[in-house]
Amino acid sequence: MNPKPYSNTKATLAIAKASFRSILRSPSAVVFTLAFPLIFIVVFANIGGGGVKVDVGVAKTCDTIGPVYQALKHVNVVNFIRDQSEEDMKNNLSKGTIDAIIDIKKNAARPAYTVNVQYTKASGEKGNILRSVLSNIYYNINNGAQVNSPPQAEIRETTVSGREYKYIDFILPGQLGFSILSSGVFGTAFVFLSLRLTLVIKRFFATPVKRSSIVLGEAIARIAFSLLGALFIILVGHYLFGFTLVHGVVTVLNMLVLSAMGLIIFMGFGFIISGIAKNESTVPPLSNIITMPQFLLSGTFFSVSAFPKWLQYISNALPLTHLNNAMRKVAFEGAGLGDVTHQLLILLIWFVIVYAVAVKTFKWE
Structure with a gap:
């Protein structure tokens, strides 16, 4: 055998x-x-996360020279994203890949600046971090204006639906x-x-x-x-x-x-x-x-x-x-x-x- x-x-x-x-x-x-x-x-x-930056998409039409953007630029927690198209930003916003989209408009009349911010439910607490930062900037800019004068800037907020992140x-x-x-x-x-x-x-x-x-x-x-x-x-x-x-x-x-x-x-x-x-x-x-x-x-x-x-x-x-x-x-x-x-x-x-x-x-x- x-x-x-x-x-x-x-x-x-x-x-x-x-x-x-x-x-x-x-x-x-x-x-x-x-x-x-x-x-x-x-x-x-x-206990939740820590050290995670807030990723903010910057609209193509956003004013990047004025005081609002410059103040945001010096906030360490904010990470600007400027290399995406408008469509990609909106898609990523709904997914929570980016946490907000900001579009600052410079106006000919008062208020001098209008800050349009889109948040997403997919970002959770990171949207609140940006909201707090913008409120602080809003206060500082308007507090420096003359007494009884209209505000220098106003913030307009919207929130898009998205999967909670x-x-x-x-x-x-x-x-x-x-x-x-x-x-x-x-x-x-x-x-x-x-x-x-x-x-x-x-x-x-x-x-x-x-x-x-x-x-x-x-x-x-x-x-x-x-x-x-x-x-x-x-x-x-x-x-x-x-x-x-x-x-x-x-x-x-x-x-x-x-x-x-x-x-x-x-x-x-x-x-x-x-x-x-x-x-x-x-x-x-x-x-x-x-x-x-x-x-x-x-x-x-x-x-x-x-x-x-x-x-x-x-x-x-x-x-x-x-x-x-x-x-x-x-x-x-x-x-x-x-x-x-x-x-x-x-x-x-x-x-x-x-x-x-x-x-x-x-x-x-």
Whole structure:
């Protein structure tokens, strides 16, 4: 009787199954993938956000020379957006992507300036922040006018309807990105370094198992675990804190696809670290060099627009920034994967760069 030919597919699945069980038994994997993100979600969903700037669209006809605009220009919390068409501004206003549209008119008669402001229900408390700023400017300008003279400026407000934008809609995708980043970098780096140092990989070489089966098996296990964690985080956020899922199940599936893409890229960083690390004690500092800047600068807790301009350039170069932005667009705006091609293109560029380096640095023995 001829023996059955060796199946690398079965070997891959066996490795994936064993690795998945190992991940479930790892306290650090559970903490970074589930516990930390959930703690941050619970805390920030209940205390609200901070450090998020008010994005104000400036109409093409807006007076940008007069005292009202100049006073607004010096308010740090206000971030002007001037590079969008009128139609795009109105669409983004209804989505909550921008928080208000301002159009200042200079008049020939009194009042000298009329401030037309469109708010949106989708912005929540950020509209109230701008309203307070404008009221203060209005008071200061009119207080400087002559006694009994007509006001120098008046404010006219309208509010458009829109989906309510809660802070959980901002914080949850960021925490989901943090979970994927941690799992991909730390998990992969520790696993492959450990397999190499304990000579497990060397023992694999004594069998017919292909090297690709080893990598693929570990990758399948980590992707399966991370996607289950992502699904759990999304459902907890939706049912307990009202996280917006515009298209329900379709939105969840799109977020899981993005999570898988992000994880594959971040695993590449893990392969690089496992190749250059000398021992397990060098993994955390090397991993933190990659994870901490992204954790702090990629819009995990605060909008990137809250940072100084020079820092925004760095933030917008990081892969986690684009993963977070893509997931927020999919979840709150109802975008499909075809609507986030810009973010996907940046992630693809990172994929090519990371795995090009990983191929050069990864070690089997």
